[in-house]
Amino acid sequence: MKALLILIVLMNLDKNKCFAFLSFSDQVLSITAKTQEQVELLKNVSTQYETVLWQPVSPEYIKEEEPVHLSPSAFAQSFASRFCFRVLLDNTNEMIELQTRNDSTDPRSSSSYYERYHSLEDIYYWINRTTQEHPEMVKVVLIGSSYEKRPLYALKISVGEKQDKKAIWIDCGIHAREWISPAFCMWFSLSYYNQNQDITHILNHMDVYVLPVMNPDGYKYTWTTNRMWRKNRSYSTDSSCVGVDLNRNFDANWCTEGASDKPCSEIYCGAFPESEPESEAVANFLRSHKDSVQLYLTIHSYSQMLLFPYSCTLDEAENHNELLVMAQEAAQKIRRYYRNTYKYGAGGKTIYLAPGGSDDWAYNLGIKYSFTFELQDRGRYGFLLPPSHISKACNEALIAVKTIALRVIEKTQAPQ
Amino acid sequence: MNLTILIVMAVLTGVLGSPYVTDTDVTPGSDSAGMSAHPNSVPEAADGTEVFHEEGVVEEEGVEEDVMATGELNPSHYPAQRAANVVKHYLNTRYGSPYRWVGLHKVHSANAEEVAESGRKYHLEISVQEMTGNTTEKCSAEVLFPALENQRSPQVQASCEALLTANTTAQEEALYQQYRRNHTLLSGHNLPDSYGHIDPDMKPLWHLGGVASSFVMLKESTENTLYNMAQVANVTQLETENDQLRFNYHVLLHDMVSQEIIHWKLLVTWSPAEGVKVLQMEELPKCEHCEVPPKPN
Structure with a gap:
């Protein structure tokens, strides 16, 4: 009305x-x-x-x-x-969105469901509801469980009858305090139900796996105890410090310069590669789907950057120039449509060495299009990005995802 | 025409996430209130002062350079950004106030040189942004990071076009008088809170915390750090002494490189006449078990 x-x-x-x-x-x-x-x-x-x-x-x-x-x-x-x-x-x-929003929860906020941050319980509920509301499109895949035995649910978004389609993987919330990241995965999934032409095109060629919260224990902890928590919540035998940096726990120059072997560090690499159930679950899933997954995306914050391999070395990836052009195009789209600046480049050179990251590992597994997005902002609010910024932060990331996904399809799939 | 069908289609057909342009004024101003009130339609939403990062100016990069190299640096890569952030902290220590909080807007150019026995010197052309009023201006600056043996803070020289000339005297004076008259001393915590919310009344204290944090971040910065204030955990007003308002701050700083959150306790004074001073600063130990209890939502 x-x-x-x-x-x-x-x-x-x-x-x-x-x-x-x-x-x-x-x-x-x-x-x-x-x-x-x-x-x-x-x-x-x-x-x-x-x-x-x-x-x-x-x-x-x-x-x-x-x-x-x-x-x-x-x-x-x-x-x-x-x-x-x-x-x-x-x-x-x-x-x-205005017509379909759920006004139930947060009384302080008048914004829509997707422009708020959600507790872990809410996100599990959302996953459940989403699969019920779109059973023809969305399946939930249990890929493993966290250290504290919470389920790691990924959504598989798929349309059409065609079997053995290629696929995109997107994970969010590796780092607990980066709340905009799970919010993006939810926003992104929503965009798939309200399809537009780009999305339709992408879904006609690719299935999409979305893991909204890769680090549920840490995320929960940021809601209950410490908003600035980054790592997961695993205990080590030889230290009172808790948690491993899941984005240093993958097997890509594991625990070299840019990571720490000290459990109290925020960039602790863990006892061995994939020592953590969260990173192991993602790695296992990608290993078993490596022939179909052609694009790997992992969503972080903050600092507004579109990064690609390598982060674990200053060496250039074999298709560096191709990745650079894709990231550049995505950054240009963000600037054009949302008037915001995103830097882009190979992780190691653009920011600093960060070994053991999921994007480098996925790349080395054979997923030649692998990106890490750092969403808003550039530091004013940092991890505490107000909900009023969610829609713009997510929309600009979404256009970057679409831009890159369309390019991947163009490059990897012959016209039909 | 069949209005009903159009409406049904308007409701059913949608393209979430599609690009739209906000600055072209396509909707006549008077009729669009219902939609422009929504954050989606006006990204610069609500409070204009909160927009920190976009001014339309954008860098084009892609040039490669080695980390810690000398010579011309890629302005968007971290070595240049780190040095430029030190300039930002320096400007805050010199010119900061509850209404003057400098942020780094853009690095235009940067180069670095080894200076024999004293360290590495960066020459920078940058734009800084005053974040409470959203004005930007250009600055030329030099930053010398001392060689590791003598652990001193970076030395900074900077000259800006028209250094932060926005006149904030009246606002500052009003705030100063208001804080002086307080019958009960002010206190606040978690600025912003976990959900990014910050009470408008508390914003000057957040800005002051940011400025005060720059004193620490300037002192602590090296070529291997990139500090940012993550949150004011606590601020308490103390009794005014010698016309200087005094505050105890507990701030959380985030270092991008180590990803550590470090806690500092600061004794801060401010008056419009004397500006911001940090009389004491103390790093608090990292403490896994003394975390701030959750704030009920």
Whole structure:
């Protein structure tokens, strides 16, 4: 009903805009053709450029002086400047979100479910609900359990009948205090149910595995005891200090410079590679799916960077330039659409040596497209990023994921 | 036209995460309140002062260089960023106040040279941002990290275009008078809290904590650290002495390189006339078992 009211208000305003534009694939525009030539152009656009035509029902009914309502693809730049148009709905996905949101929990927040941080229990509940609501698309895969025996659930998002599709893996929440990371995995999954063309394209070619919280024990601990906790919660026999840095626990130049063998360190590498049940579970899953998984993504915060191998050495990866171009394109998209700056480069050279990371390990396993994203911000709030920043932080990361996933498909799969 | 169908489609069809542009003013101002109030439609949402990182200026990088190399450095890589952050801390110690908190905006260029027997010197062209008012300006700076044998703090020289000229005198004076008049001394904890929330009344104390933390971070920085204030765990106002407001701070600093959270206790004074001073600083021991109890949500 709210949508109806807003729409009516919008439709009664006759403020047309007639200037060149950047992008509005998230909008519904009203365009009125003034000449026959424009009618032809609109018909052309409506049929060819993956535009969603909302009115009239089919391009053949487009006439002079009759408003046409459409939701153009990002391609729309080329033609929009030639028309006067006005915006009917300015952010359609948001409208949908407003209609479907769950207002139940946090009384302090008036924002939607996905623009809040959620406790571990809430996330487990969300996983459960998601699989029930989208049984045709989403399966839950138990890949292992944490040190404190909490389940590690990954979602498998898959459409269509086609078997043995290639796949994307995304994990979030390796580091407990980086709360924006699990929030991104939830946001990302949501985007798959409200499909757009890029997403449809990706899902037609790839299945997607999403592990929303790789370190549930640590995440829980940040909610109950210490907000700045990073590691998992495993006890070692020879120290009173708790926890291993799961992103130093993989078998990629394990425990060399950039990690610590001291259990009290925040970058403690663990007793041996994959000593921790969380990293072992992910490694086992990827080993058994290494022929299908073509893109590995791991989500962290903060500092706004798109990183790729290697982090465990200053050497360049074999396809360094290819990865660099992909990361650069993703960073450019973020800048263009969200006006935010993300640095990019090989981890070791861009920031510092960090051996034993999951991205390097996955790369060495044979997943040639492997990335670590560091989401917002650049330090003002750091790990304590306010919920009001979640939507932008996630949207810009999402466009980076889409950009890279589309490139991977282009590079690895012959046109069909 | 069939409005109902359009609405149904508007509701059903969606493209979450698709790019949209916020600065083109596509919606007439008066009618878009319902949607622009939503954070999704206006990323610079709510409180403009909270936007720290975006000003449209963007670096293009991709040039390679060796870590700790001398000569021209990639401005977006950590060696240059670390040195530039030291300049930021330095500027805070010189010019900081509850209304003047400097952040690093961008490194334009950086190069490093070995200086015989004294260490490594970085020459930097940077932009800094005043985070409470969101103004940026350019600075030229030199940072000398002493050679490891003599463990001194980095030495900094900096000159900025128009050094932080935004006039905050009136705000500072008002805040100063308000704090002086307090019948009960102020205290606060967890700025921001676990969920990123910070009471508007507490923001000046958060900023002051950030400025005070820069004194520690300037002193502690080396070429192998990258410090950032993670949180003000606690702040308590003490009795005013000699017209100086006094505060005890317990701050959490995050070092990116070691990923450690280190705890410092600071005795901070401030007045508009004298500026911010840190009279005492003490690193608290890392303590696994004396963690702050959870705050009920």
